[in-house]
Amino acid sequence: MSNAEQRKRKSQLTPRREPVQARARERARQILDTTGRLLEEVGLNDLTTILIAKELGVSVGSLYHYFPNKHAILYAMGEQWLSSMTVALEELEQQDLENLDLQQFLAELLDRLVAVYREQRGLLPLVQAMWGIPELHELDERHDELLISHLSAMYKRLGFVCPPNEMNRLARATLETCHALFLVIVNQAGVRSDRTREDLQQMLFTMLNAHRGEARPAGLDDVEAP
């Protein structure tokens, strides 16, 4: 079955081989870099392998030495994004959270995450890709899990006593609110973005502060639910 063969190849998302030589590693980095730049400029719909190759000044064939197909490039960008988030979150977890109050914690959290959003090239099209391209869905899910697990852990260290399912709900609400407003913030000019950033912090504080001490929230006896 050549069809099955093709599907297999198509669903292959990891790089063809681990680049060993310095030059090759550099190339792979350059490809991602260029792709990021192009995503910003032309958007997801007009991004083609030919365009990437031309922009970078290499041939299409070369591209396929590093990545088995176009989606794999986007996938790699997504992983880069995930790892930036991971770094930011782990740095935050280094801190002495037990002795931070909630406002201080939120200020730290938002600063770090906004920075990650700010430095990511072509973020919006990338998000769009993670929603729209089936092969990349997994990344979106991993992103959510990553944030939920880290946030839950940190909330606990801050003294939250909610049961796991409620913690989960709070983390999800936090993450979605942050994501939505970060996208607003990075598109605003100086003062406005600071104000929105501050509003976000106060909103999160309101939500979290209201629930931090609820050991047994009413009506939430289920263990796991969306």
Add this chain to the structure above:
Amino acid sequence: MSNAEQRKRKSQLTPRREPVQARARERARQILDTTGRLLEEVGLNDLTTILIAKELGVSVGSLYHYFPNKHAILYAMGEQWLSSMTVALEELEQQDLENLDLQQFLAELLDRLVAVYREQRGLLPLVQAMWGIPELHELDERHDELLISHLSAMYKRLGFVCPPNEMNRLARATLETCHALFLVIVNQAGVRSDRTREDLQQMLFTMLNAHRGEARPAGLDDVEAP
């Protein structure tokens, strides 16, 4: 230029003709209905004209009597969505807002909007389409403008005294926060969704209450900016 011709046809999004007979009008409604159902079931990527026709039990040719192309169907769904929102907002504006306090207002607002989100079939793929398909971008923008203008007007009636650009910022923050959390809410089960709905209300209250009286916010002297 057959190419220009084609482009012209492709960019055509309004229905081919206004249906005059009852049967035809009914068909058009059915097409949108079926499309909504299919969007829920198979998602945006696997939605094809053939599938729509087969599901509805008509031929593909028939579809093209009512809509010039596939995107036009989605466009029509989007417009339906916009009009639901408009209705909800206008109903709210009927009320005696001047004598409502902010909490009461937010409760009303959220109830109505959540209801609209709940009853819209295939909402998520539709949103995805409005982001991903260039022809539908306009809908997304109109949606934002719609909400921002209505929200600004209502905030004013509630006694807000901010300058227009700040009002705009607050409306945008409101809309993005609502959108993000509505999508969470409609996917949660009973009690949890109520709690998130309540959290959202308190968060919005926090943000809006903080700024309702700021006639001259510091550093916001520009007239228009993102």
Add this chain to the structure above:
DNA sequence: AAAAAACCGGCGCAGGGCGCCGGCTTCCAG
């Protein structure tokens, strides 16, 4: 210096979905 890895440009080609076509059926008016 030989082997392995990286690089190059061209081109075959597959396939999936779009939407037109030509002819039929139904409905309404006169």
Add this chain to the structure above:
DNA sequence: CTGGAAGCCGGCGCCCTGCGCCGGTTTTTT
């Protein structure tokens, strides 16, 4: 009852774009 307009139907042409392999050359590594 009849004529014509609106509605309906299935098929399939076909496009066309982007994917990704190939055979050969150059560079790096050991």
